[in-house]
Amino acid sequence: MNKWRTFPLPVLILALIGIGLLLLFTNEPRYHRRTLTSWLQQCWDAPSMETQRIAEAQAAVRAIGPKKVLPVLLKLLRFEDDPVSLWVIRTGDKLRFSDVNGGRFIRWHSAEDFWWLGERGFEMLGTNAAPAAEALGKLLDQPGRRMVVGKCLESIGKPAEPVVCQALTNQDEAVRQWAIDELAAVTDDVGLYVTRIEPRLHDSSDAVRAATVDAIGNQIDAPELAVPLLVEALKDSAASPNAAGALANFGTNALVAFPILTNLVEHGGIKLSDAALKTLTVIAPDQALPILLRRSRLPDIAMHRVAFLLLCHYPMTPPVESALQTAAADSDPVIARQARIILTEKHQKEHPLEAQFPDDPSYAGKPLGEWLKMHENNGDYPYSQAASNAIHQIGTNAIPALLRRLIYVEPPFGLPAYEVNRDAMQGFILLGDQATPALPQLKALLDGTNQNLVLLAMVSTLGTGTNAIPVLSKALTNQFAPVRDEAANSLAHSIAERFPERRQEIISLLTNLLSDSDSDVRLSVKGDLQDLNLQPLPSRK
Amino acid sequence: MKAISGLPNHVRPLVILAVVSFSILTARANPIEIPEKSVKPEICFLIGFAILFEVLCVWYILRHSLRPRFFILWLLGMHLVTYPAFLGLLWLLQAMRPAFAVAIGEGLVVVVEGLIIYGICRLTAPANSPLPRPTLAKCWLASLVGNVCSAVAFPILVAIFERFGPG
Numbered sequence: 001m002n003k004w005r006t007f008p009l010p011v012l013i014l015a016l017i018g019i020g021l022l023l024l025f026t027n028e029p030r031y032h033r034r035t036l037t038s039w040l041q042q043c044w045d046a047p048s049m050e051t052q053r054i055a056e057a058q059a060a061v062r063a064i065g066p067k068k069v070l071p072v073l074l075k076l077l078r079f080e081d082d083p084v085s086l087w088v089i090r091t092g093d094k095l096r097f098s099d100v101n102g103g104r105f106i107r108w109h110s111a112e113d114f115w116w117l118g119e120r121g122f123e124m125l126g127t128n129a130a131p132a133a134e135a136l137g138k139l140l141d142q143p144g145r146r147m148v149v150g151k152c153l154e155s156i157g158k159p160a161e162p163v164v165c166q167a168l169t170n171q172d173e174a175v176r177q178w179a180i181d182e183l184a185a186v187t188d189d190v191g192l193y194v195t196r197i198e199p200r201l202h203d204s205s206d207a208v209r210a211a212t213v214d215a216i217g218n219q220i221d222a223p224e225l226a227v228p229l230l231v232e233a234l235k236d237s238a239a240s241p242n243a244a245g246a247l248a249n250f251g252t253n254a255l256v257a258f259p260i261l262t263n264l265v266e267h268g269g270i271k272l273s274d275a276a277l278k279t280l281t282v283i284a285p286d287q288a289l290p291i292l293l294r295r296s297r298l299p300d301i302a303m304h305r306v307a308f309l310l311l312c313h314y315p316m317t318p319p320v321e322s323a324l325q326t327a328a329a330d331s332d333p334v335i336a337r338q339a340r341i342i343l344t345e346k347h348q349k350e351h352p353l354e355a356q357f358p359d360d361p362s363y364a365g366k367p368l369g370e371w372l373k374m375h376e377n378n379g380d381y382p383y384s385q386a387a388s389n390a391i392h393q394i395g396t397n398a399i400p401a402l403l404r405r406l407i408y409v410e411p412p413f414g415l416p417a418y419e420v421n422r423d424a425m426q427g428f429i430l431l432g433d434q435a436t437p438a439l440p441q442l443k444a445l446l447d448g449t450n451q452n453l454v455l456l457a458m459v460s461t462l463g464t465g466t467n468a469i470p471v472l473s474k475a476l477t478n479q480f481a482p483v484r485d486e487a488a489n490s491l492a493h494s495i496a497e498r499f500p501e502r503r504q505e506i507i508s509l510l511t512n513l514l515s516d517s518d519s520d521v522r523l524s525v526k527g528d529l530q531d532l533n534l535q536p537l538p539s540r541k
Numbered sequence: 542m543k544a545i546s547g548l549p550n551h552v553r554p555l556v557i558l559a560v561v562s563f564s565i566l567t568a569r570a571n572p573i574e575i576p577e578k579s580v581k582p583e584i585c586f587l588i589g590f591a592i593l594f595e596v597l598c599v600w601y602i603l604r605h606s607l608r609p610r611f612f613i614l615w616l617l618g619m620h621l622v623t624y625p626a627f628l629g630l631l632w633l634l635q636a637m638r639p640a641f642a643v644a645i646g647e648g649l650v651v652v653v654e655g656l657i658i659y660g661i662c663r664l665t666a667p668a669n670s671p672l673p674r675p676t677l678a679k680c681w682l683a684s685l686v687g688n689v690c691s692a693v694a695f696p697i698l699v700a701i702f703e704r705f706g707p708g
Contacts, residue, residue, distance in 0.1 A: 013652075014652060014653070014656060017649075017652060035636070037636050038636065041636065079638065082638070082640050084639070084640035084643070085638050085639040085640040087696065088639035088640065088643055089639055091696075091699055092639075094581075094699075094703070095581045095583070095584045095587075095699075096581050097581075097584060098635075105628075105632065106628075106631055106632055106635045107635055108635060108639045109635075109636065109637075109638070109639075114638075
């Protein structure tokens with residue numbers, strides 16, 4: 001038993017070490033026996049919709065009080081990563097034992113995590129964290145911390161104004177840029193704000209000068225202050241495109257800049273010239289129109305495109321329409337397409353869709369086109385019961401009209417009319433067996449070169465059940481891979497499921513596609529065949 | 542308290558202890574519910590080797606002191622308690638900087654393992670041996686050296702694993 005007598009001393013030492021460590025790590029302020037960091041973590045982890053958990057954490061932080069909380073928050077923001085911690089985090093992550101997101105047994109925190117925990121505390125304290133503003137200002141110089149410290153100062157708001165003003169002259173240009181934007185949030189008086197940031201128009205950094213110009217450009221309530229500064233900034237090559245663009249915010253108040261902008265359009269660089277032209281169309285649209293029309297005829301594609309896109313915003317006057325008609329045949333596909341869309345929209349307004357289908361059959365006083373628009377949900381399928389009934393009643397008389405709608409393209413340039421085509425396809429499916437007489441025409445459409453139309457024609461046959469099999473098997477050899485894919489899918493699911501007695505035939509059709517040239521089709525067909533094999537065999541009668 | 546003599550009486554508990562100790566090498570169970578892939582099983586080997594290295598260091602330092610039979614198995618068995626306790630401590634300290642948490646955990650492990658080694662040597666060693674009983678200080682030293690060696694070996698093992706291990 002002597003052996004046991006020597007044990008109390010070591011146990012006592014251990015207990016003392018334990019108590020020492022306990023004291024060392026419990027000096028953090030607590031609320032309801034939980035540390036401040038754990039409350040911050042709760043707020044950080046809670047999704048924004050869990051307002052109760054967030055409010056609980058906020059209440060805890062406020063209850064602890066800024067006097068105790070702020071030193072801890074600043075300490076969190078001062079954390080630096082050390083090589084050992086980085087190694088522990090990296091190795092734990094690699095072995096999938098720990099991570100920094102909370103998905104593993106242990107959740108480590110990198111220095112950046114600690115910074116953002118601290119930021120959360122500042123967010124909760126708001127203006128109560130004002131005593132820490134100066135200390136935060138000093139942290140702005142720390143590498144990688146500008147954003148998080150900036151957020152903390154943002155949370156403090158107005159009391160952080162002196163610190164943000166100081167940051168305007170910080171040696172780091174990124175901090176100066178941040179301060180220009182941030183100062184707007186904490187300064188109430190526009191005049192004072194502009195006066196404060198005006199010296200930054202002469203900053204050594206191009207980016208800071210450009211940011212200053214942008215910030216001045218946002219002061220639309222003070223054109224008398226902003227416009228002269230922006231006009232002056234047009235002389236600064238680094239900030240002139242920003243200044244030219246920003247003048248547009250002031251509308252006719254910036255008319256004073258018209259001659260300079262006109263000059264810049266002609267003699268400025270591409271970026272400056274484009275910005276100036278854009279602003280001219282806003283501050284003096286009528287005077288800018290001849291410039292636009294002239295530039296839209298220039299051989300330079302970039303200039304030409306910008307002028308054309310600005311022209312698109314003008315009302316459809318004869319000179320504009322004439323320019324658009326020319327642009328519709330432009331060699332630049334972007335310009336040509338845009339011009340065609342605008343002219344098509346104009347055409348649609350002048351020629352309503354239904355007027356182009358005067359021979360459509362009617363039911364209960366309404367033409368087919370009207371029934372085809374009656375979806376249950378706005379623009380979504382299926383059709384309402386009344387529309388389904390009406391289309392059934394019209395029956396085979398609807399076929400010519402549906403075929404016309406299926407191949408319809410928007411005049412005058414033949415742009416696709418997806419909605420009309422899709423409604424026709426749905427009409428065919430709804431007709432069911434009654435659509436069988438249309439199968440030869442639909443089958444013929446499969447030889448077309450328009451993939452979308454081929455797909456629509458193929459799907460239109462699905463309502464006819466087994467009668468669709470010849471069309472679908474033809475589609476299995478179509479030139480377009482998506483058509484082959486969709487045909488296989490329709491056979492395997494729409495047809496084989498409804499008509500299990502045709503399953504063997506469908507399996508043999510699909511087997512041929514296993515050596516298709518397209519890997520997606522092969523993969524998809526393999527899946528379809530697997531699905532078919534899983535289906536129960538048809539019962540023998 | 543007389544030391545247990547006679548091999549048959551010793552064998553059974555020691556075999557059980559050995560089986561339990563080495564089961565870590567083949568353990569695949571992952572009781573932690575996580576949405577992603579489970580802990581890499583290779584971690585068992587890394588930890589197993591690091592522990593074995595530590596045990597050998599402790600054994601080497603205490604080779605001239607009084608110690609029980611199958612001392613290495615006793616030491617391995619000790620890790621069945623101290624290693625999970627170490628992980629639990631890391632879990633408790635996870636809100637701290639990783640380097641601090643690991644340092645505190647390792648420090649406590651050194652102290653506790655030193656105490657356990659001291660207890661093992663005093664309570665289970667044969668009384669009739671001419672070897673001197675180890676002092677507490679020596680046990681702590683052995684524990685410190687063993688854990689330092691293990692802590693140094695672990696990153697090397699991880700590096701080897703990263704270099705030659707799968708994917």
